[in-house]
Amino acid sequence: MLGRRARTVLRGRGCRDASPLPGGLELDDPGFDFTVLGGFRSRLITHGLEERVLDVVLGRLSEAGLLRAGGRQRTDSTHVLAAVRTLNRMEFVGETLRAALEALEAAAPHWLTPLISSAWVERYGAKVDNYRFPKGENVRREWAEQVGRDGFALLDAVDEAAAVAWLREIPAVGILRRAWAEQYHRDGKGVRWREGKDLPPARDRLSSPYDIDAHYGIKRGAGWCGYKVHLSETCEPDAPHLITNVETTNATVNDTEVTATIHQRLAEREWKPREHVVDAGYITAAHILAAREDHGIDLVGPVGIDTHHSGRDAQAPDLTQAAFTTDWEARKVICPQGVASASWSQQRKASGTPLVRVHFALADCIACPLKPRCTKAANGKWGRSLTLQPREQQQILEERRAEQQTDLWKERYDVRAGVKGTISQAVRRTHLRHTPYRGQSKTHLANILSATALNITRVDAWQNGTPLGTTHVSHLSRLALTA
Structure with missing residues (x-):
């Protein structure tokens, strides 16, 4: 439950009503169907109101003097797993065709029955899993190309003039059509499995037939199917640390592609910081220049070091x-x-x-x-x-490379580490790394609600004098520090 002070702040500055919030439903109340919440989420997204709840809370906190523009903020990102399985390519094509067949069976069983055989039922009757594939590279390739031929046969049947037109409008059929264009070639020689560079880039290629917005991304050697969420928060020592912006992207988007968007969003909502502290993934010389010229923001973060070949001789280092x-x-x-x-x-x-x-x-x-x-x-x-x-970018790059070697700059940059605690809190309290929804828009809405909940929790802790948690140190690491 929220503390009395936090409730007062959120109701409006100077409000004297500190009575408890309304209670829950009666035990015998029938409640409502879960689809009501699904419809509510869809209406929010349709009307572009996803961030309304966060904006309202931030506005209240600004009125209460707990949030000020022009200070320091910091940003970091973490991965978000989609609410679908991560599939390899063979699983993906098999499951995509199976999903289309399931949808067609539900929508037009009499039309589908003459097209399929017992072999189709054997291949696509159950969910496609890796352990069910035949052994051997050549045999697996033939299996994948057989799936391709089956898929094209189904699409050809859907496209025939005799077929009812609405079959082409079934979403699973549209996904199948797109997936087959990405995964296969079909010409006079037959159906061929695309390989290597012949495939579209991961950003443009479907990774699941059940969530077309989710893509497979890799960061620091770890891969996942889903999204990224970027959290920006204030980090002033005399005020609660509040999340001011949330960006949700697919997993293939680099952090550098989000920096300008974050600055633009903060400027539009009038929460623009004077100093924005980020890690190396968000910053280039061009970003430093654009932040300074477009928004008056000092973007603080390490740029790439000046290297040339490798340091073969410490006494005679390479000329950078x-x-x-x-x-x-x-x-x-x-x-x-x-x-x-x-x-x-x-x-x-x-x-x-x-x-x-x-x-x-x-x-x-x-x-x-x-x-x-x-x-x-x-x-x-x-x-x-x-x-x-x-010229301007090169000069900024040289200045930053020299500056980031100084103790003063390192001390200034140390504040960025605190955003890791925010991500940790979001993961523990709101399960931020696992979206329960399919689609980027609904995942973004969930991330916005998570950020809003964390802000309310933090205001409550601030008003009641609850200290910030300390950095967790494992027993083994603590032993090494004291040795």
């Missing part, structure tokens, strides 16, 4: 980019030996990001006494090469 001097006006780079670059060209990455490629002449590098520490080039036209970002 910091050892070179860039003359942007003259479009030249000067090496540590005073030699100017021979080539400067404006280029773009495949993603469209602009960059500058700089080359030194091989003749200059071959005769240089620093060559072993600088370049491995031994033939061709060019020696050492450098890749530079656009």
Whole structure:
């Protein structure tokens, strides 16, 4: 139950009514059907009201003086497992075809019966599991291609002029059609199983026939099928730490793709921080510049270190980019030996990001006494090469690389670690890493409600003087610290 002070804050600042919240239903009350809640969630999403409850609570807390814009905030993400099984490719195609057959059997059994055989019932009559597959790579490939032929036969039957048109509108049939385009080739030679680079990227490829928004992602070697949730919270020492923004993406979206969205959302809702502390996954020189220019936010986080080859000799380390001097006006780079670059060209990455490629002449590098520490080039036209970002971004990158080596910056950045406690609390209290719903929109709504519940819990703890929990240290780690 909420404490008296927390209830007063949420009802409105200065409210004298501290009476308990309304009680529950009578024991013999019939209640309501669970579909009422499902319909309510759908209406919230349809009308774009998912974040309304969080906004109302934050507004009340702002009126009470517990939330202020312009301070410090921090952000981190964690994975969210979809409410579906993680399937390998063979399981996926088998289960996708089975789901379509189940839907068609329920909708048009008389139409489906002449199309299937006993072999189909054997293959798709039960859920497809890995242990049921035949042994041997070649035999498994043939099984997958047989599933492909069966799927195309079913789609051809659905597309025939004699078939009723509404069969094509069944969602499971649409999913089957999309999945088969992603997983198979069909031409004059027959049906072929796509391999390797011939497959669409994971971001565009279905991972489950039961949740088309869930995708398979990998982070730090761990893979999962589902989503990511990004939580941003205030971190002032004299106020409760409150979650101000929640972003839900599919599992394949990199953290760097969310940074600008977070800033825009915070600015629109007027909870924009003065300083935003994030880990390396959210930050590039371009992000630092955009946050500063577009929103007046100081984005604090470590950028990638300046590396070149590998440190083969501690006494004679490799010459990194910091050892070179860039003359942007003259479009030249000067090496540590005073030699100017021979080539400067404006280029773009495949993603469209602009960059500058700089080359030194091989003749200059071959005769240089620093060559072993600088370049491995031994033939061709060019020696050492450098890749530079656009001028403002490159200057920010160099400044941040130098700054993040200082103790002052490290002390400033230490505050980011606290957001891990928020994720831990959300996982323990609201089961944040397991969504009970299918679809990104409903998962996002659940994440918003989790964040709102945590905020209310934290306000209650703050008003009643409950101290923050300490960092958990295992017994073994504690033993190592005291040894």
